[in-house]
Amino acid sequence: MSNIVKKSLMDRLLKLQCHFTWGLLGEDVDIDNVEERLNDQIEYLQDALKHRMYNLLAYLKHLKGDHEKAMIQLQKAEEHIQRSNISEDTDVRTVMYANFAWVFYHQNQFNKSFTYAEKVETIIKQYESPPKKNTLLLDIYGEQGWTYLSFTGKYYKWAAECFEKALELDPEDPELNSGYAMAVYRMESFSCSSNTENKSFLLLKRAVDLNPRDTVVKVLLALKCLDMKNYNQGAMLIKQALQEQRESPYVLRYVAKFYRKNKQINEAIARLQEAVRLTPTSITVHYELAKCYKYLIKMPTDDNKQQNDENIANAIFHSEKAVELNRLSVGAHILLAQVYMKANEHEKAKEEFNKTLTMNGIDSEQKQELHFYWALHLKHLRRSESGAVRHFKEVIDIQNPTWFRETAIKELERLEETMRLGSHN
Structure with missing residues (x-):
């Protein structure tokens, strides 16, 4: 040719x-x-x-x-x-x-x-x-x-724009309404902004009204209800979803997220263990399990040592598995660094922290998150106030108006006051 x-x-x-x-x-x-x-x-x-x-x-x-x-x-x-x-x-x-x-x-x-x-x-x-x-x-x-x-996640905004164009042509289409609601929900979930809107709530509600059999959208609506402090409505939707599609790993993982966010950690782990049997190589399931076990890690005492060691081992296993399954997932690397920090595996935490900061695709909000938790790690577990100050300042220097930045400002003020008083004694 x-x-x-x-x-x-x-x-x-x-x-x-x-x-x-x-x-x-x-x-x-x-x-x-x-x-x-x-x-x-x-x-x-x-x-x-x-x-x-x-x-x-x-x-x-x-x-x-x-x-x-x-x-x-x-x-x-x-x-x-x-x-x-x-x-x-x-x-x-x-x-x-x-x-x-x-x-x-x-x-x-x-x-x-x-x-x-x-x-x-x-x-x-x-x-x-x-x-x-x-x-x-x-x-x-x-x-x-x-x-x-x-x-x-980089493409969620484009997804929402496509669904918006489609809905201009057919506003009542159930599937397109579900897609648009999911795209906006994920964009809100990915944002660390302290001013995040809850636009997805009405979109998810409309999608459920148009297609009550869409259980995935139903559990996303439940999660949004929880975000808006409406536990009872969310719990009712969770109950419906489990009755309608008990064997779906997608329903199970979102139900588990609902329980985890409501601090019902054991219930969340039980649902995730069902999901991991169905989809053993799902990064999302391992990521959620790691978050649950990370939450259960406490300051070690003689009374809780065995259980705490098990929680640490499980948190490390599932967070490392999530990274193994998707090495480009910045979120999975951040979680792994946080797990190492909470387990007081300082050298591993430091290595993961430095590696994640230089990853392609890491955005400014994720950098804030990393520096924020590293600062807390240095402050509480390493007793390094000067190191914590340095990393809180790194968070603040990034101008995104996030929860991490707002909290870092307060933490820095408290730390500097403590250090000032200490220097006078």
């Missing part, structure tokens, strides 16, 4: 809406971890969405340079669409055919790539009139939104 014809094909491919043109960067994720999550979703989440997961798995195989396996995933997506009860008012093949065109291009099968690019263009022409065009755009925005939501 001549370079001119090849360039012409590339120009056509770049105009297609699919995973290859949505700006998904391999360096932003632990690809193995995302693949693991998607395979769990294929096993446990509703059947109608599986073609989307196969599409994303195909793109992940492309990022690994394995286009034969990428083609297998796209074939699974096509088989799933053919046997599924998907509405005839929509055409979910558009993104999939565009992915086919890109994979054939990377396999140097240019004629087949042309064929699939033409298939996409033919479908688009069939949907040129305004009502039909909106239907096609709904599919594309929806799949793009779910893709961003499945990739990594």
Whole structure:
């Protein structure tokens, strides 16, 4: 094939809406971890969405340079669409055919790539009139939104924007309302800002009203109720979710998070132990278990030594496992550093602290969090007031208006007053 014809094909491919043109960067994720999550979703989440997961798995195989396996995933997506009860008012093949065109291009099968690019263009022409065009755009925005939501936290804002565009076309669509509510909820959960809004509460409530059978959204609403000090409403939603979908690892992990945030740690651990049996390589489950056991670590005494040692061992095991499962997860590294600090494993904590600070992808809020807990560690366990002062100042020097910064200012004032009084004695 001549370079001119090849360039012409590339120009056509770049105009297609699919995973290859949505700006998904391999360096932003632990690809193995995302693949693991998607395979769990294929096993446990509703059947109608599986073609989307196969599409994303195909793109992940492309990022690994394995286009034969990428083609297998796209074939699974096509088989799933053919046997599924998907509405005839929509055409979910558009993104999939565009992915086919890109994979054939990377396999140097240019004629087949042309064929699939033409298939996409033919479908688009069939949907040129305004009502039909909106239907096609709904599919594309929806799949793009779910893709961003499945990739990594950096993409949650883009996911929310896609769902917003889709909901402008169909405000009553239950699935799109669920996706938008989940994206906004995750953005709020990731924020350490002291002024975080609770926009997701009404969005989650609306999503549950439109689709009461969506138990994952129901437990997210329960968590948001807890954030807003409405325990009774949250507990009622948790009870409903467990009655409706007791064997879902996704429901179990969010139920456990509800219990942990309400300081019902043993109940949280019990739910997470059920979830880890279903999804043993889930970073989220190990991360939540580590948080629970970290909470249980106390100052050692003769009375609690054996139990405390077990809690330390479990906290270290699960936090190290979370890091092993996703080495690019800054949150998992921060948790591991915190666990080492609380276990008074000073050298390991220091090594993890320094390593995490230099990780790609660490943002200013996460740097504040790291310096904040390192300052507390130096203050309380190492009795190093000067070291604590230095790291509280590091938190404050980062101008983000977070809880960590507000608390660091108060801690620093108390420390400096203590040190001033001590110098006069």
